[in-house]
Amino acid sequence: MCGIVGLLARAPEFRERLGEMLTPMLVCMGDRGPDSAGLAIFTSEIQPPLRQFSLFSSLRKFDWVPLRDGLRRDNGEEVEIEGIENHAKLTTSISPEQVRSWLVENFPQIHLLAVGRSIELYKDEGHPAEIAARYRFNQLTGSHAVGHTRMATESAVTPAHAHPYTAGEDFCLVHNGSLSNPWSLRRMLEKKGIQFETDNDTEAACRYLEWRMSEGDTLEEALQKAFVELDGFYTLLMATADKMVLVRDAFACKPAIIAETKDYVAVSSEFRSLAHLPGIHQARLFEPVPEEIYSWNV
Amino acid sequence: MERLDLSCLSVRELNQYLHHELPKNGINELEIVNPNGLHNIAVGLTVPVRIRVLGHAGYFLAGMNQQADVTVHGNVGWSVAENMMSGTVRVKGFASECAGASAHGGLLVVEGSASSRCGISMKGVDIVVGEDVGHMSAFMAQAGHLVICGNAGASLGDSLYEAVLYLRGTIHSLGADAREEPMAENDYRKVDQLLGRAGINYSSKEFKRVASARTLYHWNAEAGQEY
Numbered sequence: 454m455c456g457i458v459g460l461l462a463r464a465p466e467f468r469e470r471l472g473e474m475l476t477p478m479l480v481c482m483g484d485r486g487p488d489s490a491g492l493a494i495f496t497s498e499i500q501p502p503l504r505q506f507s508l509f510s511s512l513r514k515f516d517w518v519p520l521r522d523g524l525r526r527d528n529g530e531e532v533e534i535e536g537i538e539n540h541a542k543l544t545t546s547i548s549p550e551q552v553r554s555w556l557v558e559n560f561p562q563i564h565l566l567a568v569g570r571s572i573e574l575y576k577d578e579g580h581p582a583e584i585a586a587r588y589r590f591n592q593l594t595g596s597h598a599v600g601h602t603r604m605a606t607e608s609a610v611t612p613a614h615a616h617p618y619t620a621g622e623d624f625c626l627v628h629n630g631s632l633s634n635p636w637s638l639r640r641m642l643e644k645k646g647i648q649f650e651t652d653n654d655t656e657a658a659c660r661y662l663e664w665r666m667s668e669g670d671t672l673e674e675a676l677q678k679a680f681v682e683l684d685g686f687y688t689l690l691m692a693t694a695d696k697m698v699l700v701r702d703a704f705a706c707k708p709a710i711i712a713e714t715k716d717y718v719a720v721s722s723e724f725r726s727l728a729h730l731p732g733i734h735q736a737r738l739f740e741p742v743p744e745e746i747y748s749w750n751v
Numbered sequence: 752m753e754r755l756d757l758s759c760l761s762v763r764e765l766n767q768y769l770h771h772e773l774p775k776n777g778i779n780e781l782e783i784v785n786p787n788g789l790h791n792i793a794v795g796l797t798v799p800v801r802i803r804v805l806g807h808a809g810y811f812l813a814g815m816n817q818q819a820d821v822t823v824h825g826n827v828g829w830s831v832a833e834n835m836m837s838g839t840v841r842v843k844g845f846a847s848e849c850a851g852a853s854a855h856g857g858l859l860v861v862e863g864s865a866s867s868r869c870g871i872s873m874k875g876v877d878i879v880v881g882e883d884v885g886h887m888s889a890f891m892a893q894a895g896h897l898v899i900c901g902n903a904g905a906s907l908g909d910s911l912y913e914a915v916l917y918l919r920g921t922i923h924s925l926g927a928d929a930r931e932e933p934m935a936e937n938d939y940r941k942v943d944q945l946l947g948r949a950g951i952n953y954s955s956k957e958f959k960r961v962a963s964a965r966t967l968y969h970w971n972a973e974a975g976q977e978y
Contacts, residue, residue: 467789
């Protein structure tokens with residue numbers, strides 16, 4: 454069992470309150486997934502050639518300044534870093550490939566969680582309430598966000614196995630369910646040179662969809678193919694820089710409920726995590742049907 | 752009327768009151784407010800009390816009900832009235848998956864749509880759904896009646912035993928061993944009676960009957976698993 458939550462602000466004032474409204478949703482779904490949690494939030498896109506990188510350190514207390522200074526020195530480019538305990542947001546125009554290889558060489562203990570122009574990502578082991586408080590999720594602002602609370606059923610409980618998973622740029626995915634063919638998907642993708650970071654089934658789905666998009670599919674086209682290729686149970690909630698997308702597998706054993714108002718779209722595994730939202734009793738509430746793609750633009 | 756507020760009481764406190772105090776104090780009508788999608792509200796009732804739940808409830812609402820008459824003015828999550836023995840549960844909104852699962856008796860009315868697996872393994876309950884039901888409804892249903900006033904999703908009545916389904920709309924597909932059968936006089940009477948109890952206004956003449964072809968009752972070695 455796991456919990457998934459997502460919130461997309463339609464009214465501009467809700468962008469300022471996105472973290473404040475999403476955090477109780479995530480904490481409530483801690484009942485469905487108490488072992489780890491994560492959140493990806495999308496903000497206004499930063500201007501090219503800048504990109505933002507979400508970094509994770511396995512040490513809870515980490516001094517990010519030497520990393521910033523070293524990256525600046527070795528690449529001759531401006532680097533900004535904002536750290537909060539073992540997470541940091543790094544902003545630079547250095548290419549993702551260069552940042553990745555520099556990190557491997559100089560800070561192999563640092564894990565790159567997400568790359569893009571609008572994504573910011575936090576995830577760690579521990580109860581969702583504790584993680585939300587540690588990284589001050591309630592203060593985050595942005596256009597949309599997806600979160601996950603995990604109760605592991607098929608691979609280890611580590612920060613790297615927590616969701617959201619990312620692949621490519623400005624794309625992330627959270628999953629409630631279990632896939633039965635992640636290894637055959639993975640073998641197919643690895644032959645194409647796609648590298649994996651964990652043995653988690655969700656990572657296979659995430660990299661499969663990103664591979665399809667890198668081949669030119671829209672996320673919706675990639676999902677139509679995923680309905681054929683992915684075997685198992687899933688409710689998947691995904692986000693890109695400009696949209697939030699939800700699907701359930703053909704059996705639809707993993708729950709989801711959607712609440713839409715003129716101000717926001719909220720998705721959760723269970724209604725009780727939406728009950729605090731403003732105007733929820735006037736919202737259009739409905740359960741997503743199997744193998745239908747629900748997509749909301751920012 | 753007595754009003755119990757789930758923003759002040761825990762579900763456990765509410766249910767302990769309903770189980771231990773209510774049968775002693777003779778109250779026969781009460782309201783539950785602020786259900787806020789919480790699970791297990793009013794499960795295991797054993798007395799003929801009328802309860803109104805004002806708002807959306809979570810999983811297992813009125814599960815195992817005996818004798819009570821529970822109305823939800825909102826939607827419910829998974830497995831409403833699961834394993835109900837007697838009494839009535841009415842949902843004014845929609846019900847998520849597994850509505851009436853394994854229920855032995857009583858009447859469950861969902862005025863809106865019920866999601867997938869409605870009436871799964873039902874064992875004698877009568878269920879009336881005002882609109883549609885999702886896929887795999889009445890899967891392995893053993894006894895009782897499921898009246899669907901709208902349409903049914905994929906695999907309706909898969910592996911049916913002796914429960915009988917009545918449907919007004921269209922069927923996406925029938926499950927293994929389920930078949931349409933002609934309506935007889937007692938079918939029309941049953942549908943009219945259940946619609947009357949549910950307070951839903953359709954003519955039984957609009958309904959068709961789905962029941963078990965009974966070919967799965969005994970394993971047939973020559974069928975080659977082709978059912």
